[in-house]
Amino acid sequence: MSYVAPIKDMLFDIEYLANIGQVARIPGFEDAGLETAQAVLEECAKLCEGVVAPLNVPGDLNPSSWKDGVVTTTPGFKDAFRQYAEGGWQGLQHPVDFGGQGLPKSIGAACIEMLNSANLSFALCPLLTDGAIEALLTAGSDELKATYLEKLVTGEWTGTMNLTEPQAGSDLALVRTKAEPQPDGSYKVFGTKIFITYGEHDMVDNIVHLVLARVAGAPEGVKGISLFVVPKVLVNKDGSLGKRNDVHCVSIEHKMGIKASPTAVLQFGDHGGAVGYLVGEENRGLEYMFIMMNAARYAVGVQGIAVADRAYQKAVAYAKDRVQSRPVDGSVKGSATIIHHPDVRRMLMTMRAYVEGCRAMALTGAAAYDAAHAHPDAQVRADNAAFYEFLVPLIKGYSTEMSLEVTSLGVQVHGGMGFIEETGAAQYYRDAKILTIYEGTTAIQANDLVGRKTTRDGGASARAIAAQIEKTESELNANGSDNAKAVAARLAAARKAFLDVVDFMANAARTAPNDVYAGSVPYLMLAGNLVAGWQLGRALLVAQELVAKGEDVMFMNAKVATARFYADHILVKTTSLRDSIVDGASTVMALPQEAF
Amino acid sequence: MSYVAPIKDMLFDIEYLANIGQVARIPGFEDAGLETAQAVLEECAKLCEGVVAPLNVPGDLNPSSWKDGVVTTTPGFKDAFRQYAEGGWQGLQHPVDFGGQGLPKSIGAACIEMLNSANLSFALCPLLTDGAIEALLTAGSDELKATYLEKLVTGEWTGTMNLTEPQAGSDLALVRTKAEPQPDGSYKVFGTKIFITYGEHDMVDNIVHLVLARVAGAPEGVKGISLFVVPKVLVNKDGSLGKRNDVHCVSIEHKMGIKASPTAVLQFGDHGGAVGYLVGEENRGLEYMFIMMNAARYAVGVQGIAVADRAYQKAVAYAKDRVQSRPVDGSVKGSATIIHHPDVRRMLMTMRAYVEGCRAMALTGAAAYDAAHAHPDAQVRADNAAFYEFLVPLIKGYSTEMSLEVTSLGVQVHGGMGFIEETGAAQYYRDAKILTIYEGTTAIQANDLVGRKTTRDGGASARAIAAQIEKTESELNANGSDNAKAVAARLAAARKAFLDVVDFMANAARTAPNDVYAGSVPYLMLAGNLVAGWQLGRALLVAQELVAKGEDVMFMNAKVATARFYADHILVKTTSLRDSIVDGASTVMALPQEAF
Known part of the structure; x- marks a missing residue:
């Protein structure tokens, strides 16, 4: 099988980080508990693994073609899309009134990840259709809804x-x-x-x-x-x-x-x-367009996670199969599979930690979306909306930027074979590069983060998140294991770096806009890194507790090891970013245009 | 023109960092002073810009093809290679006795960069030929030399x-x-x-x-x-x-x-x-092979610089042409060219700083090579050999890894157009990915750096370089300008991070090989970053002095601004790398193989 849906990791996040139990207490989502999540994910995995994933390489070799105004998709796509529509997958998160299944985003987002891991090109059609549905639901007249919505929700159009x-x-x-x-x-x-x-x-x-x-x-x-x-x-x-x-x-x-x-x-x-x-x-088109865009931006972030996970799976498989050189620790006499080599391990762990961190961030964000839209309490809705809105540029920007690094590492693990197209690793590298561009480049996401999400409220939303992170640090320190304390220390350093930058942004927004926007993308990378690392910190606490209970020990220990790796090798980058943003702002535009 | 050779920057490095004046005092290189360098670079630029660069896109669209054992190259390649050979370029650095020109690497390396910027695919043929020549020169019998060398040096074969x-x-x-x-x-x-x-x-x-x-x-x-x-x-x-x-x-x-x-x-x-x-x-094949490999590794590092510079040039041209959105500082009413936008500037400066930093490192390394091979004083030869040997994995590993980031930024500056193949930016991104793989992956370079170049002598060569860097810091501090002091501070922090890692590597090499090799690539990235940043620190000192004298003020100010940017935005990453390597070593292999 070229792709195996990471159902277990998704359900871990859905259960413990997105807190599906709480989502299922929101009116309208009563049936959307953990069991539903599991059943839906398993069904979705069948379609993605069995039908959609096998079309990924054919789509690259035999792309859509144009002739006389007609576009013919890759052989197999039409039939796969029919199966996708007939399975009700297009309507998963859309209202029952229009033929959908009305499930929360906390579950839907995992399905979107699977579909995109299976086939980024194929999944784009449903992704854009979702955006169109959102716009019509929000702003369409009853007549437009009656004419178009059900056809879109059911995947007929x-x-x-x-x-x-x-x-x-x-x-x-x-x-x-x-x-x-x-x-x-x-x-x-x-x-x-x-x-x-x-x-x-x-x-x-x-x-x-x-x-x-x-x-x-x-x-x-x-x-x-x-x-x-x-x-x-x-x-x-x-x-x-x-x-x-x-x-x-x-x-x-x-x-x-x-x-x-x-x-x-x-x-x-x-x-x-x-x-x-x-x-x-x-004249309100921009406002409606942002409805589509926000749904799409979240989904493109998930595309980053998706293609990164597929690249990771392929790299792991190769590393376990390819025999090359003796391990430096002498643990094997003679040549061993390359997964024995520390640098291969470092690459695989980097890929894994990015994927799990960003997945945890995306699913946590999905739960906030669900509460922001459907919770009966207005204050809960408002708090969750602020949190979700802050996360969208991080999910889009950080997850897609990390997908460039992860797919590049995926090629690297394969060595020379990675550069040969037949191997397949190169396709992920080529595919991923669009993700930091479409639905708003990383810089556009960063503008959104700096302008609408940070400086507009003087940094209040950002500081509220930092306060939550500080709570997780306390829990980690209270837990007291070496891993928990090490992650807490890295989180604290990253949080302080983040707060420094938030202060800098809030203070300089009016007086030195060039300085602020010069640091916008590094700020996005810092914030995304921190929030993903925070979620892995939360995950570590859960996993340690379950290890103590003897539940699923290997999986839970792996979660702990991954969270710790993330802290030591990825979260650690945030302090340098802080220095660049705060201390290095003025050097970004020091070179006059004419000198380029 | 799709490529303009950066002759001015190359000559700056050759004159002030590689100290061509000193190289020209080495017996055999008497004619290889600055004037010769300038004349050679100008002549080489004509061929690269006018003949070789225009074949780059055709080579991508109409690659070499195979039929019945015969390989037909892209139309135009054969004629271009004939011109290359007839111009004597294959023999530039090879002995006069075999039909070469006997010029130092300090000049030859700049020509190699040009050829590779013009056309990475084309330049590979001379690159491999150089390796074969080196091996025959070192180990070939007189008969083999007589039969093959002149044909190779003249580009006939x-x-x-x-x-x-x-x-x-x-x-x-x-x-x-x-x-x-x-x-x-x-x-x-x-x-x-x-x-x-x-x-x-x-x-x-x-x-x-x-x-x-x-x-x-x-x-x-x-x-x-x-x-x-x-x-x-x-x-x-x-x-x-x-x-x-x-x-x-x-x-x-x-x-x-x-x-x-x-x-x-x-x-x-x-x-x-x-x-x-x-x-x-x-049974001495491996030893001879390393002669070829070392020449080739240096050259592949230069390929990284070359493709990065071409991507940079293309991105600058696009950023000066593409009109999009109002500048955040209100300096232009209405939409402006995107080079006005701080994040575009950040991307262009990042690309520029990487290219100039790595070019400075490579040309400084070339001068060491020249002294190591031809200087009459044995101690000077030995010192330079140690320095050059230490630099080879950095030039290869760091310059090629940075080329991935730079070519990715090149696509990003183009936005959606960057992903369309006709634009050309994508080709650099696709081409560059082989550079971190062939002639030894980055991990292989890092093994070399850790094993042969660092731990074998207990870190002595590494510390000798750190001592030289400290001297540059003193000079920067003595200079006293804000830019010089800021760069000195970043250099000092990076040097200390480097020394921490060197100590860690030297101490743990025998007792904890997995920990050491888990940090090998981050160590290479730290060391490469530091050495390139150091060269830009040296460049800053020269440039400030020349500004004071009123010489070429715009170019020299740009060099100062670029060096400062490098320090604040790239060199600053070294401290996080130190933490990952030293504090995070044990977390790299914490996840057991079965858990992947």
């Missing part, structure tokens, strides 16, 4: 997000696509969108494009952007498919990775205008 | 290094290729070699393979390996080409990068035995 234009990448103020109001209340949409994931494909009969455009006379900049539904095929009153809409795929990109995922250039309105329907109110 | 076999990657003890002595003094060679760079191609008429094999009855392990010359085409007594030898290319690899460089599987002796000639003495 898929969705896309149309933001980027050639002149407007991360800067949506520059969007030029036009929408002209029509007498019947619809709009005609004209423009070009690029980088549209699954903007055209052959897996389903209709594609629901969510498109940012400007209504004539709208204000300039981001305040004049509206959101439209533009279906590939128009939908008749009775729900049946009607005429082809005036939106066409004129090409797809030739990319370094995720080759099976068609990245389309879409042309709207070249033949009289694409029919579009306003979502919500005019 | 090319050379290869045949080490790896399917079961023997980094572990040469496992080499199985056989050599059977023949009555005429030659040998018949039988076996399979893989990963042979330019093992077959159409650019020249003959290829001189240097092949590791075992003579029947030789001891097991590395002590039973001998080195042979196995020409692709046998050479008649009069020097003309004779019969085709029994060595055949049965396939080439499908790789993630450096696609234009054919990576051959070579089959020796399938039709009666490949004729081979012993180099030096039987």
Whole structure:
């Protein structure tokens, strides 16, 4: 099997870190306890391991192709998507009213990880569809919901997000696509969108494009952007498919990775205008778009964890199989499998610790999302919302940046074989590189972290998290084991580094914006590192307790060893980051532009 | 122009850090002063920029191909190689007696960087040929020298290094290729070699393979390996080409990068035995092979610098051209080129500082090589040899590891466009990944650093370098400028971290080999970081002095700003590495193999 879903580790996080027991006390999630989680994860694993994972290499070798406006996906994708839809997986976290299963994100996020580990390119289609569903749920009229939602939730149709234009990448103020109001209340949409994931494909009969455009006379900049539904095929009153809409795929990109995922250039309105329907109110498109983006950003963070885990699994398998050189400690006479060698172990442990740390962070964040959206108590909702909002840029930014390091180590463990495409390790390395870019580059995540999440409230949310971390440190110190105390010490140093940076950011935000934003990405890396390390600290406490009870001792000891490794080899980086951010801010822009 | 050779920066390093004036006082290098350096670099730049660089993208799109044992290189490569050979570039550093130009490495290394920036795939052919020349110069008989050397030095033929076999990657003890002595003094060679760079191609008429094999009855392990010359085409007594030898290319690899460089599987002796000639003495092959390897390791380090610089140049050009978003400091109303944004600046400065730091380290190392090989004073030779030997794993390991980060940042600066192959940034990212693997992975370099270069002499060489660094710190502090003092402080912290690690390695080498080797790669990264940062500290002192004299003020100020940035944002990482190595050693192998 090329991929084995890490169900045990996921359930550990869901049970002890995301506290699924508490999630299941929220009205609406009563059935979503640990048993449900286990059953769902096991079922999902079957599909991901058996159907989707085997299509990963074929997707790389035989990517989606374009001919005369038609995109043909990799053989097998269409059938796999049918199985995915029929299994109800697209609707896992969506409302029962629209055909979904209404499960919490605490469970859904683990399924998303599996699907992405199995096949990053395949999983992008559901990922974007989720975003479209979120936007319609939040801002769509009853008519739009009635027409489109159930079809999307059941996977009969898929969705896309149309933001980027050639002149407007991360800067949506520059969007030029036009929408002209029509007498019947619809709009005609004209423009070009690029980088549209699954903007055209052959897996389903209709594609629901969510498109940012400007209504004539709208204000300039981001305040004049509206959101439209533009279906590939128009939908008749009775729900049946009607005429082809005036939106066409004129090409797809030739990319370094995720080759099976068609990245389309879409042309709207070249033949009289694409029919579009306003979502919500005019000029509030950016706000709705952020709903899609936030869901997608979280999911892309999970993609980072997913591809890193797959790279880790492959590297472990190779390290246990490949025989090369004598161990330095003389434990084996003659050549041994390379997992005996300390540096191979260091690489594998680094990969493992990153994956487990980021997974723990993502699932903890998912539980906060569930409470923020569905908890009956308003204060609990608000606290969890603040926590989740703080975590989203970390989950997206840190987990994807770490996936570059992990997939690179994955190639490295394979030595020369890693560079040969047939081995498969190189694909993860090529695929992962998009993750730090799309749905907002790491710098965009870092801007969000610095601006909306840290300096806007003067650092209050950040300090609230630090206070929680300090509590975990106390628990670790109270526990008193060598491992617990060592992790507590590293956590304390990292937390203090974090607080220094938060103070620096909060103080300098107005007076020295260049200094603050020069440190934005290092701050994101520091904060992500700390929060992931914190979750592993929590995990260590649980695991030690269960070891003492004799429960699943090997797994729990491994969790302790991984948490300790993370603290000593990854968390330890935070203090240097602090120095760079706080002491080195002014040197980032010291070199004048002309000197480059 | 897609590549502009950084002649000015190279000459700065050659003049002030490599001290070409001193090199030119060594007998044999009398003509190799600064003027010669400048003339050679300018001439080399013309070839690299005008002829070789334009073939880089074509090589990726239309790689070398194999059919019926024949390898056809990318169109244009053969002609470019002819120009390279006719220009005398292959012989730049080789003896005048064999048709070379006899220039020092202090100049040659800069030319090698240019060639590799222009085209990593193309440059590999000369790189391997250099290795073959070194081996023959050191250990070849007069007859072998007479037959092969001048042809190699003039670029009429090319050379290869045949080490790896399917079961023997980094572990040469496992080499199985056989050599059977023949009555005429030659040998018949039988076996399979893989990963042979330019093992077959159409650019020249003959290829001189240097092949590791075992003579029947030789001891097991590395002590039973001998080195042979196995020409692709046998050479008649009069020097003309004779019969085709029994060595055949049965396939080439499908790789993630450096696609234009054919990576051959070579089959020796399938039709009666490949004729081979012993180099030096039987069973001393490993020793000779290290001569080739050491030259090649240094050169691969330069490849890291080269591809990083090309990625940097491309990123700078894009950042100065791409308009996106308003600057956070309000310095421009409306959208500006992205080089205005602090995080883009941070990325560009990181790339620049790595490149300049590693270039300074490599050229300083080159001067030590020149002195170690040609200086009349034995003590000077020995001191320089120790210094150079210590630097080789750093130049190879650190410069190539940094090239992964730099080429990744290069893609990142381009945003979504970076992931599209047509942009070109992705090629550098894919190409660079082989550099941390071939000619010994980073872990192999780190083993060399820990074993032969650090613990063998109880850390003496390492401490001697630290003492030199301390001297530079004193000079920086005496200089007294804010930048000089800040760099001195970072250097001091990094040096102390280095010394802690050296002590740890020296003390634990026998008692706790796993702990020592668990930290070997982090130690290499710490040491490389420190030595590169030290060279930039030296550069800062020179640059400040020249600024004071009004010489080339913008360039010199840029050097100061780059050195300061390196100290605050890169050198600062060394203290965390120290903690991981010394305090975190035991956690690397804490997880038992079964738990993976």
